[in-house]
Amino acid sequence: MFPWQRLTPVLALATLISAFGSSFQYGYNVAVVNSPSSFMQQFYNTTYLERTGRPIEENFLTLLWSLSVSMYPLGGFFGSLMVAPLVNKLGRKGTLLFNNIFSIVPAVMMGVSEIAKSYEIIIVARFIVGICAGLSSNVVPMYLGELAPKNLRGALGIVPQLFITVGILSAQVLGIRNILGNNTGWTLMLGLTGIPALLELLLLPFFPESPRYMLIQKGDKNTAKKALQRLRGWDDVDSEMAEMHLEDESEKADGRLSVLSLLSQRSLRWQLVSIIIMNMGQQLSGVNAIYYYADNIYASAGVEENHIQFVTVGTGAVNVFMTISAVDMSPLTVTLWNDEASLMSLVVVDHTVCPAGPIPSLMTTEMFRQSARSSAFMVAGSVHWLSNFTVGLVFPFLERGLGPYSFILFAIICLVTLVYIWLVVPETKNKTFLEISQMFAKRNKVEIKLADVDLPPKESKERPEDAGKVAAL
Numbered sequence: 352m353f354p355w356q357r358l359t360p361v362l363a364l365a366t367l368i369s370a371f372g373s374s375f376q377y378g379y380n381v382a383v384v385n386s387p388s389s390f391m392q393q394f395y396n397t398t399y400l401e402r403t404g405r406p407i408e409e410n411f412l413t414l415l416w417s418l419s420v421s422m423y424p425l426g427g428f429f430g431s432l433m434v435a436p437l438v439n440k441l442g443r444k445g446t447l448l449f450n451n452i453f454s455i456v457p458a459v460m461m462g463v464s465e466i467a468k469s470y471e472i473i474i475v476a477r478f479i480v481g482i483c484a485g486l487s488s489n490v491v492p493m494y495l496g497e498l499a500p501k502n503l504r505g506a507l508g509i510v511p512q513l514f515i516t517v518g519i520l521s522a523q524v525l526g527i528r529n530i531l532g533n534n535t536g537w538t539l540m541l542g543l544t545g546i547p548a549l550l551e552l553l554l555l556p557f558f559p560e561s562p563r564y565m566l567i568q569k570g571d572k573n574t575a576k577k578a579l580q581r582l583r584g585w586d587d588v589d590s591e592m593a594e595m596h597l598e599d600e601s602e603k604a605d606g607r608l609s610v611l612s613l614l615s616q617r618s619l620r621w622q623l624v625s626i627i628i629m630n631m632g633q634q635l636s637g638v639n640a641i642y643y644y645a646d647n648i649y650a651s652a653g654v655e656e657n658h659i660q661f662v663t664v665g666t667g668a669v670n671v672f673m674t675i676s677a678v679d680m681s682p683l684t685v686t687l688w689n690d691e692a693s694l695m696s697l698v699v700v701d702h703t704v705c706p707a708g709p710i711p712s713l714m715t716t717e718m719f720r721q722s723a724r725s726s727a728f729m730v731a732g733s734v735h736w737l738s739n740f741t742v743g744l745v746f747p748f749l750e751r752g753l754g755p756y757s758f759i760l761f762a763i764i765c766l767v768t769l770v771y772i773w774l775v776v777p778e779t780k781n782k783t784f785l786e787i788s789q790m791f792a793k794r795n796k797v798e799i800k801l802a803d804v805d806l807p808p809k810e811s812k813e814r815p816e817d818a819g820k821v822a823a824l
Contacts (some may be wrong), residue, residue, distance in 0.1 A: 354668055358503060359584040366495055366510050367556040372551020373447055373487035374511040376544050377519025380423060380480050382642045383544070384665070386526025386660060387537035392416055395470045417744070418474050420643050424740035426481020427488070431732025434489045435610065435725040439568065443494035443561045451548040453483035456541065458545025471543070485736055488712070496716030497561040498582055500591070501781055504647045508713035509674065516674045520641060520667035526703040527660050566592070567599045567722075598720055598785050613726045616799060618797040623719040625776055626731045629711040630766025634738035637761030640746040641666065651750070711735070717779045717787050 384391065395415055399407040430453070438448045442479075457476035464472040491511045499507045522540075526532035531540040559578035566575035575595070579588040613619060641648065645663045654662055711731060719727040749757045777790045792798060 357584070359582060361558065362498060362503075362507075364583050365498060365555075365582075366698075367449055368509050368554050368558065369444075369491050369494055370510045371485075372547045372555065373450065373491045374514040375518040375521075375547050376480070377484040377488055378515035379544055380477075380484060380518075380549075380647075381639060382519045382522035383514075383526070383541060384420060384477075385430040385642065385645050386523065386532035386663070386799050387540060388416070388533045388646065390537050391419070391470075391473070393534070394465060398468050398470055401468065411682075415470060415474070417747075419470075421740060421743045422474055422478040423481040423484070424639075424736050424743055426483075427485035427736035428481075428733060428740060430482035430485020430487075431729060431736050433482070433486060434732055435729040437486070438490060438493065438564075438725045438728075442564050442569075443490055443497065444555060444558070446490050447494065447554060447558070448552060449525055450483055450486045450490070453479055453486070453553045454548035455545045455552075458542045458548070460543030461544075462538055464541075476541075481736075483548075485732060488735065489732040490714055492712035493724060493728055494561055496713065497563045498559075500583070501783055505713065505780060506716070508710075508716070511712065513671070513674045516667070516670045520664070523645075523667040524662045525658075526590040529666065532660065562591075563595055563598075565738060566595050566666045575798070594783055594785065596664055598783075610726045610729055612619075613723055613730065616723070618792060618795050619719065619723060619727075621775065621794045622791050623727070625729065626711060626715050626718065626727060627734050628768060629714060629736040630731050630770050631738050632764060633711050633772075634742060635736055635745070635761065635764045636768075637742060637758060639739055640742050643743050644746060644750075647747075648750070652755075714776065714779070717782075717784065718745075718791065720784055722786055749778075755784075 363559075370570070392412060395412060396407045401413075434446075437449065441449055457479040460472050460476035460479075464476070488511075492508060495507045495510065496504055518722065523539050524530065525543070559581055562575040562579040562582070565571045565578060565745075576588060576592060578593055580586055583591075613623065616623075645666065646659050649659045649662050650656065713726075715727050715731045716724065746757070749760070753760070775794075777786050777787075779790075782790070
């Protein structure tokens with residue numbers, strides 16, 4: 352039993368810096384191309400006209416714009432494939448620092464695209480910044496999940512999703528015509544994604560690496576203990592060190608699992624199925640269709656053109672509010688009739704919790720022990736981004752064929768995912784990683800053999816103010 356754990360300044364700042372520097376960008380780049388889409392397509396047309404002497408064909412312009420949108424989730428897929436080798440080689444914090452390259456470089460590329468008169472630069476840059484999002488969407492939850500004490504793991508697990516929604520809202524606000532969503536401001540709007548990366552690059556080095564990574568994967572007990580003392584704010588961290596050591600001993604026989612080994616492990620079968628279903632359910636809920644094509648959706652719903660930008664911002668604001676309050680709203684289609692009795696739909700979407708939002712990433716951290724966690728995130732991230740890519744690519748055709756009823760399909764997917772989670776996924780609140788593994792062992796019909804490791808006597812739930820303190824920073 353660990354003593355009562357509090358949110359220390361070091362843990363809070365590490366959470367905020369990593370979430371703003373990485374997760375914020377994920378959300379920002381989801382929505383950043385929506386508002387200035389007409390001006391960007393005008394730039395594509397003008398550039399093509401200057402090169403060839405004739406206007407661009409409509410089908411080719413649609414193709415270029417589809418590539419500009421869909422290269423982002425495609426880059427996210429490739430970024431997910433890089434998760435396991437990078438986090439095992441560079442560590443969690445090291446990977447986040449390295450990942451900033453995939454934000455700063457494309458930010459500069461997109462910022463100078465108009466001067467360079469090249470729409471190809473935008474398409475390539477969207478792919479590169481997608482790699483950044485693919486890495487950050489997996490590594491930030493992994494990093495925070497390993498920094499946090501078990502009683503704060505759920506609360507801190509929501510922070511990356513909060514910053515994703517804040518990033519979406521920020522892009523929507525900056526996309527208002529009187530701010531940057533206009534003919535002269537859209538390149539600056541695209542390039543601003545590099546600012547959070549610069550801040551993270553400057554500040555995150557002052558915070559500790561994951562203690563679990565340092566102890567279990569690097570074998571550096573002293574560094575792990577010092578990191579844990581800084582994160583907890585007191586000297587006595589023997590109980591957590593013993594729990595991590597017990598986890599290390601219990602899985603030494605397996606070694607570090609590759610993706611192929613992970614797929615063949617009977618002891619991880621239901622964990623793997625669960626993260627695949629939760630990630631598919633999250634992305635196939637249709638939420639990103641709203642952010643990629645919000646203006647088109649609201650226009651087809653009958654919203655006046657001058658009001659669309661504000662309705663979009665309103666959706667983003669609701670999304671942030673619902674993340675903070677941790678209340679879920681499944682994709683909801685409200686059908687209305689206008690004066691001409693023609694059908695239109697107003698779609699309000701939020702995906703903050705179960706099965707969407709932070710829960711799949713948080714559960715991936717909790718369901719897998721250290722030896723399998725990086726490979727599990729690689730699988731989860733690949734499913735996440737391939738599903739995202741599918742929605743971004745297919746939704747325009749789905750909307751054309753089904754109209755407002757296309758969201759009924761998304762609602763069915765949400766319902767199926769909900770039923771699976773209700774029946775299969777156990778409650779993990781206030782459980783250690785090893786205890787969660789033991790819960791799944793029963794469903795997998797295997798036994799987890801624990802090494803003979805002596806744990807210190809149970810500690811009382813004294814407040815940490817009574818324990819020996821260490822420097823916060």
